[in-house]
Amino acid sequence: MTEQTIDNSTRIKDMELRLNRELSPSRLEIIDDSHLHAGHAGAKSGKGHFTVIINSEHFNGKRPLQCHQMIYTALGDMMDTDIHALSIKIP
Template sequence: MNDDLQRQIRERLAGLEPARLEIIDESHLHAGHAGAQGGASHFRIVIASNQFKGLTPLARHRLVYDRMHDLIPHPIHALAIVASTT
């Protein structure tokens, strides 16, 4: 399931034209956590894009969340974001 989810994440973030994109599944670190019940996943996204230039960290995160909002809280329970410019 997480391979499909990672593919969806990659497709949704493609519009940001990332120069760097890492999608790290951290679900195994949260086994037993209430948010992991029902198969919800935890991901860390490391993304660098020219589209982040001039934006605050909060605005960068919003650009990412705007593309992911319907996947939260299920099938993604938690999303950690590291967003930088290129």
């Protein structure tokens, strides 16, 4: 029996909307890594695995941890309901 493939395009659009609204990024790329985690607990629960590549003027003068917290805040409840794992890259 194979696991059902989940279409995360709606989640990605919602993530983009929230990040654009809160952080006005000069660069934003969201990659769905869920297929790399088939069989993992997060995949079984239906939540996604994503990589976010983002840069924003809001990050100027901030430490990496502060930038990550800003991203988590912007994504809000999605961190509990839709996202199992989030890799963040700030170029």
